[in-house]
Amino acid sequence: MTHAGYEVATYATAQQLLDNLPTETEASCLLIDVRMPGLDGPALQQRLGELGSTMPIIFLTGRADTPVVVKAMKAGAHDFLIKPVASDELFRAIEKALRHHQVSRDQESRLSGIRDRIAKLTPRERQVFDLVIRGKTSKQAARELGTTERTIKAHRQRVMEKMQVRSLAELVSLAERIGIVG
Numbered sequence: 001m002t003h004a005g006y007e008v009a010t011y012a013t014a015q016q017l018l019d020n021l022p023t024e025t026e027a028s029c030l031l032i033d034v035r036m037p038g039l040d041g042p043a044l045q046q047r048l049g050e051l052g053s054t055m056p057i058i059f060l061t062g063r064a065d066t067p068v069v070v071k072a073m074k075a076g077a078h079d080f081l082i083k084p085v086a087s088d089e090l091f092r093a094i095e096k097a098l099r100h101h102q103v104s105r106d107q108e109s110r111l112s113g114i115r116d117r118i119a120k121l122t123p124r125e126r127q128v129f130d131l132v133i134r135g136k137t138s139k140q141a142a143r144e145l146g147t148t149e150r151t152i153k154a155h156r157q158r159v160m161e162k163m164q165v166r167s168l169a170e171l172v173s174l175a176e177r178i179g180i181v182g
Contacts (some may be wrong), residue, residue: 006094014039018047024055027105029078029097034061034068042072049075056097056102060085099153114174117163128155132168133175 001008007121014036022028026160030048034041045057056078069080078125079093079098119127124145139153145152165171175181 004091011176012043013037014047014140017044018051019047020078021051021053022055023100024053024105027098027102029056029058029094029101031058031060031094034059034065039173042068045072045077049051054101054108056101058093058097064075087091104126111178114178118178121159121162123154128152129159129171129175130148132159133172133181 001010009020009022011020013040014032017030018039032041032044036044039047040062041059045059048055048057057072058075058079058081059069059072059077060081060083062083064082071082076099081090081093118126119128127145128141131144138143138149138156141156142149144150160166160171163171163174165174172181
């Protein structure tokens with residue numbers, strides 16, 4: 001169903017949403033009431049987090065309950081709106097959440113691409129990669145791996161090509177982005 005230019009799906013209960021969790025193939029967000037029958041909004045937020053959902057959550061509530069607001073925001077809620085909500089305020093919150101989700105999805109896609117390239121390294125290339133990003137010279141890596149400096153340089157060149165980088169700094173930056181070095 002389309003409403004105000006958005007594809008909208010509604011769920012009568014939190015459990016119905018959990019049973020029919022939308023895919024995250026497109027930027028999306030969830031509007032969740034704090035008080036719902038069965039599983040309440042914060043409990044649903046926790047369950048969605050356990051399931052790995054990255055969809056931003058905008059909470060709606062009839063009254064501002066400070067401890068609930070603080071708990072939800074600390075748990076990653078994108079916004080918290082008090083009903084009645086003006087349409088323009090709701091649409092601003094939705095647009096902001098959609099932009100945030102798109103940025104998150106794009107970033108995860110880039111990180112996934114880096115992980116895929118690392119997975120395509122041969123075992124020896126992976127050893128060289130690990131040593132190089134930790135600051136070992138070709139000479140030190142050769143000594144550690146029991147081979148020649150020339151062989152390490154050849155592996156290092158293939159690593160750079162497979163990782164699609166032109167410099168050691170770029171290679172280290174990729175490794176930092178996916179948490180291999182920090």
